[in-house]
Amino acid sequence: MNTLIRNGQVVEDGWQWIDADEALPAARLETGGRLLLPLALWLAHRASLDPARAGVWLGPDDELESVLPWLADMPLIAIRFPVFTDGRGYSLARLLRNRHGYRGELRAVGDVLRDQLYFLHHCGFDAFLLRADQLPHEALAAFRDYSWEPVTGRRVSPSM
Template identity: 70%
Template structure:
């Protein structure tokens, strides 16, 4: 079981990630994260409470929108840390579409991005394997946000 950061602490990840070529056949009680296209194709037969969706940076949000209230977890994959499209997807999901479930950053996620990912709306983070886990939580204290003052 992998570990991730959620609500300011490390927790065990209780979700199993499926790639596009895997069929969604969960064991009893198992939670799955499916690629958006697989989720769309199998949605009617899935246990909504135990099925999350993962998005690539170029995936379309439109097919998910009618179902956002029933999706407990959306993971946005960062193929490389320099690809900022995941931030935009997070802002759209949280701000424009009111998504209230868990929003997870996965893939090439670095410690130095955590504060900014949180500001964009992410609330859980699967760090890249080479990132120092013991230092990761400090990333949320690296910056203090203050609105610009006029003066």
């Protein structure tokens, strides 16, 4: 089981990641496991999935519009960063939160580094599955690395 950061806490991940080239594990469906499925697999099996136990992960090339009709029922959307320099996931998160009102867990996965956490959080992510060489307990400090001064001149630190 993976360890991730969710809402400022290091926790165990209770979701099973399904890769894009994997088949849907029928045994996990029958036992009530929570599955995090690639968009194409989620769309193909959506009608037979328990909405509370099926999340979807989006790659940088996936069409966000494909999931919009079901946002209210989705407990988890993960956005995969194939490389840390790929910024498309930031835009997807911002669109999901601000334009489309998504309120479920929004998780950054893939090549996610400590140095990105502050900025990912400000785009709407509330959960982070870090790259294997990154330590979640040490990465928590990233949320305190920066502060900014808005036009009022009052210093603001991030809340996490």
